[in-house]
Amino acid sequence: MKTVISLKDLEAMVRNKQDLGKIPDDAILTPSARDFLLERELESRGTRQITAASDGIEKISAPAKKLNSKSSKSELEEFFNSPYAHSLKEQICEMGHRLWKRAYVDGNGGNMAIRVGEDIAICTPTLVSKGSLKPSDMCLVDFEGKQLCGTKPRTSEILMHLQIMKHQPKALATCHCHPPYATAFAVANIAPPTCMLPEYEVFCSVGVAPYRTPGSADMGKLVAELTDQYNTILMANHGVVTWSHNNIEEAYWRMEIIEAYCRTIVVAGQLGKPINTFTGPQMKELLNIKQSLGFVDPRFGMKECELCDSGDWRPGVTSDLPPRDESAGKDPEAEAAVQAITDQILAQMKS
Numbered sequence: 001m002k003t004v005i006s007l008k009d010l011e012a013m014v015r016n017k018q019d020l021g022k023i024p025d026d027a028i029l030t031p032s033a034r035d036f037l038l039e040r041e042l043e044s045r046g047t048r049q050i051t052a053a054s055d056g057i058e059k060i061s062a063p064a065k066k067l068n069s070k071s072s073k074s075e076l077e078e079f080f081n082s083p084y085a086h087s088l089k090e091q092i093c094e095m096g097h098r099l100w101k102r103a104y105v106d107g108n109g110g111n112m113a114i115r116v117g118e119d120i121a122i123c124t125p126t127l128v129s130k131g132s133l134k135p136s137d138m139c140l141v142d143f144e145g146k147q148l149c150g151t152k153p154r155t156s157e158i159l160m161h162l163q164i165m166k167h168q169p170k171a172l173a174t175c176h177c178h179p180p181y182a183t184a185f186a187v188a189n190i191a192p193p194t195c196m197l198p199e200y201e202v203f204c205s206v207g208v209a210p211y212r213t214p215g216s217a218d219m220g221k222l223v224a225e226l227t228d229q230y231n232t233i234l235m236a237n238h239g240v241v242t243w244s245h246n247n248i249e250e251a252y253w254r255m256e257i258i259e260a261y262c263r264t265i266v267v268a269g270q271l272g273k274p275i276n277t278f279t280g281p282q283m284k285e286l287l288n289i290k291q292s293l294g295f296v297d298p299r300f301g302m303k304e305c306e307l308c309d310s311g312d313w314r315p316g317v318t319s320d321l322p323p324r325d326e327s328a329g330k331d332p333e334a335e336a337a338v339q340a341i342t343d344q345i346l347a348q349m350k351s
């Protein structure tokens with residue numbers, strides 16, 4: 001009979017200074033035990049290279065052979081359990097933990113995916129909080145959403161991520177969550193006004209997709225069509241989805257940037273002063289930087305004078321609900337009777 005080895009067994013072996021190399025080749029490893037061994041193998045091989053820009057996230061180069069959904073089951077499993085796939089799973093976990101710490105996700109909400117071949121992607125599972133995400137929770141799916149590897153079922157919102165990847169060949173990573181301020185704009189169906197903060201203008205270009213049931217093919221289609229011009233999409237009455245042609249961390253950064261921006265302009269609108277915006281030439285300069293970074297934006301071809309006059313809404317604009325009519329719904333005769341009785345009582349009290 002084959003031995004089953006769990007994370008606890010391995011930890012006990014380390015405590016007792018036993019050689020992990022002596023584990024029988026045919027032993028069955030639990031997913032967390034496999035992660036543990038991979039971690040140690042990476043450490044001993046010195047393959048953990050931490051790049052300064054990515055805040056503790058390791059970059060391991062991709063295997064030369066690109067797989068697809070038609071690759072054999074054993075090739076897919078080997079890839080899914082490789083150090084490279086493990087490093088991508090760790091990146092997703094790290095981003096999940098950041099989403100949770102910043103309260104951009106609630107319950108089991110939020111999901112992410114990374115394209116890892118022609119028509120395959122690693123993604124988050126369903127029904128797992130992003131605050132406790134582990135590499136062994138991840139799934140491998142084909143572009144129709146069929147699960148190829150992983151023990152937990154994939155996220156129910158995967159179709160939207162896959163439709164973005166199918167429609168937008170540059171989309172390498174996608175991130176979806178419900179950050180409260182940006183989601184408030186999505187609920188009000190308002191694209192945040194532009195020309196106020198440089199970071200937002202350079203890293204995000206924001207479109208609004210109409211409401212459809214989360215996870216439905218229709219939702220995915222509407223969002224995917226917007227990715228030619230936008231990298232950050234507000235989904236009406238739902239949340240936000242971002243994509244990046246570089247990595248999952250950049251897709252995550254877009255979440256931080258749009259959420260901070262929406263919060264800032266809501267606060268700025270309460271300060272009682274008119275809001276300053278960029279001039280056309282200032283805006284043009286930011287768009288030039290954006291274009292050089294390879295990001296999309298529908299404003300690249302516009303004239304300077306057309307750049308900053310957009311927006312259905314500006315901070316400081318008050319609600320246009322009509323003022324409440326205090327006398328509405330009152331009966332003048334009854335009012336007069338109540339007044340007469342009140343006056344009588346007051347007069348009696350005074351006498």
Ligand SMILES: [Zn+2]
Binds near residue numbers: 178238239
């Ligand atoms: Zn959602």
